[in-house]
Amino acid sequence: MYTIRLDVESLVQDGKISPEEAIRLEGFAQPDQKGGLLINLLLIFGAISVAAGTIALLPDAATGLVLALIALAGAETLRRIDVDASLKVLGAGLSLMGALGLAGWIGWEFRESAESLYPTLGIAGVLAAAAIWFRSPFLVAPAVLALGATLGSGTGYWHASYGIFVEEPTLTIILFGAMIAGFYALRGKLSKTYQSLATIAARTSVLMVNFAFWVGSLWGDRIGEHWLAPEGWPARTDWRENAIFIADEAFTIGWAAFLIAMIVKAKRGGFLSVISTVFLAIHFYTQYFEILGANPGSLVVGGIILVGLAVGGTRLFRASRA
Secondary structure, rough: OOOOOOHHHHHHHOOOOHHHHHHHHHHOOOOOOOHHHHHHHHHHHHHHHHHHHHHHOOOOOOHHHHHHHHHHHHHHHHHHOOOOOOOOHHHHEEEEEEEEHHHHHHHHHOOHOOOOHHHHHHHHHHHHHHHHHHOOOOHHHHHHHHHHHHHOOOOEOOOOEEEEEEOOOHHHHHHHHHHHHHHHHOOOOOOHHHHHHHHHHHHHHHHHHHHHHHHHHHOEEOOOOHHOOOOOOOOOOOOHHHEEEEEEHHHHOOOOOOHHHHHHHOOOOOOHHHHHHHHHEEEEHHHHHHHHOOHHHHHHHHHHHHHHHHHHHHHHHHHHOO
């Protein structure tokens, strides 16, 4: 959907349109929704404040569950009664708070079952169901990422650092590669509302595939390592002999081939083309410094190559626009 802005008064003064045409164009104008957006944001911050205060007063998992259910109930109520969509932002905020709160409760209650897949699948199911029911694009990506946790993928944060880990690169590539194909094939059969959700799910899967290739290109993969690792690892290493090993060179070559295929086949300037170009540059520099190391010479050469890529990319995008 395109938004076109016209200064009607200037057009009339310049003689480009008549006063009658100006009145007609003003009749098509959408009402200013800035005031409604401000009210929605104030209501959302108020709901967050109430929830935070309630949890501080009653610090218990059951409190979080009740608040999550109340938020979901509020989002469903607004979905049914908000005919003019004046409280659409508030409904989206409540659905997000409720779904994430319910997912957090599942993770907290079943934290002792860290080795089981059921809590993770439950979290993914809750987020996916809420995304579909409320048609929320904000919940689609977390739902897809939650599936990665079933294969040992996740994120970590420590002092001044943030990391992404993928414990099963091969299986992650297979699972999310199938999801990419499935979502893009399904997208054409859905209504416009659900097409956007399928597109977000497919694009999130693309990111997961690239992250898995990235990790595999550095350390290779032992398929099944996530489940075969016994208690006491890494002190015990005998179990690693039972895992199928794939060398990092296979991921290095396979990732480059995958990215080049996406760039060639995808629409130029589209998401797949752009994101594949970005990851191809990341892949190149990862292998470049992995082989040559970070020293003054490699940094100078790498910088020159980066400038060349930037200039070439600029000309390419200009040519595609033309």
